[in-house]
Amino acid sequence: MAHSHNHGHHHHHAHGDDQTEGRLWISIFLNLIITLAEFIGGFISGSLALLSDALHNLNDTTSLGISLFARKVSKKEANKEKTFGYKRAEIIGAFINLITLVIIALFLIKEGIERFYNPQPIDGLVMFVVAIIGLLGNVITAVLLYRSSKENINIRSAYVHIMSDALSSVGVIVAGWLILKYELFIVDTILTLIIAGYILWQSYYMLRKTIDILMESTPNEIQLEEVTLAMQEVTGVLDIHHLHVWRLDESNILLESHVVIDESDMANMETIKSSLKELLNNGFNIQHSTLEFEFEPCGEKVKSPCL
Ligand SMILES: [Zn+2]
Ligand SMILES: [Zn+2]
Ligand SMILES: [Zn+2]
Structure with a gap:
């Protein structure tokens, strides 16, 4: 009769958890700095690309916040109301992250298509300098998150995400240089479509994983x-x-x-x-x-x- 359950009680990595949380806090802080730099840079240069990227990075900051919050919640013990514990809170957090990301990516694609018909003049120098600041922030964040990247969906999705952020920063640096040198404004539009397309593609795979868990699908490795x-x-x-x-x-x-x-x-x-x-x-x-x-x-x- 006495059949005790400890479904929510495996604290093997207490120390690693603390480290991961510390890294998440630093990542949130760095992302806020990038966001601020890009908003200011966007207004100074009149570049819509930088403003869109600032919006994206603001979303990154809130996404990391959700990851951190979900981590704290999913550690709570099982109780009479939540007999399975709070582990799925992290899955729900990842799900919200990804849905938000898809919305931002679709917004970027819409902006990019509009720019094909209505190209905007851009201050390439400001774009170039701010993108370098963004790249530095992205690289530091990626290195910080790398060690815990195999731990769970949230950290892994955050890592994949920040790596793609860094790649797009490199793209913006190159585009800024091309605009500065040759006034090739269309490069900015093409880059926007590539970045947003990549984000959509990544989100699709991560979304499938989280939906599989929420739908209680049979795990892939089990026949x-x-x-x-x-x-x-x-x-x-x-x-x-x-x-x-x-x-x-x-x-x-x-x-x-x-x-x-x-x-x-x-x-x-x-x-x-x-x-x-x-x-x-x-x-x-x-x-x-x-x-x-x-x-x-x-x-x-x-x-x-x-x-
Ligand atoms: Zn049982
Ligand atoms: Zn991002
Ligand atoms: Zn039966």
Whole structure:
């Protein structure tokens, strides 16, 4: 009866978490500086490109803020209202990040297309100098986030994002130079479309991952048929059905299933259950499974509908 659950309680990396949070704070600060520099530079030069980039970097700052907030929330312990804990808060945070990013990218594309028909004169020198400041900020932020980049979706998406920011800064530096030297204003428009297109492409893949988790999709690395076959091979198991495998978050996979055993095996139920849970944990990295035992497959009798 006493079946205790610790679904939200794995503090193996307490020190690393503190470091990641510190890096996130510095990244937020650096992004604010870039944003401010680009807003001022945009107004001085009359360059809409710099203003758009400033808007983008302002969004980056708030996105990093969401990541930080989500990290704090997802560490909270499970309670009676949130029995799975708060781990999905981080997934929801990543989801909001990405949706915002898509909106900004679409805005940049719209601005870029408008500029094809209505080119704006730009002060190339201001563009050039401010983009160098932006690049420095992006590089420092990318280096700070690099070490924890494999940890979870939020940090990884932030890292991929900042790397693309740095690349676009290099693009803006080159474009600023071309505008300064040859008044090639169209370079600015083309660059905007490339940057926004890249952001959309990146966001698409990250969005698919977060949506898969929110939709409780079967994890990519798990084949349901394979799990069923392996479970049916455990001694005493006659049938496996009503099988669900899903992700709680990036690192936790959960499973529920019905297990049919023979009535004469009733005394062995605990042994069969242990074997199944061991198999699921060791063979498929499924840390938590809920198994419902039956003597006959449900749904085959009128009195026991499959629920
Ligand atoms: Zn950005
Ligand atoms: Zn349980
Ligand atoms: Zn059943």
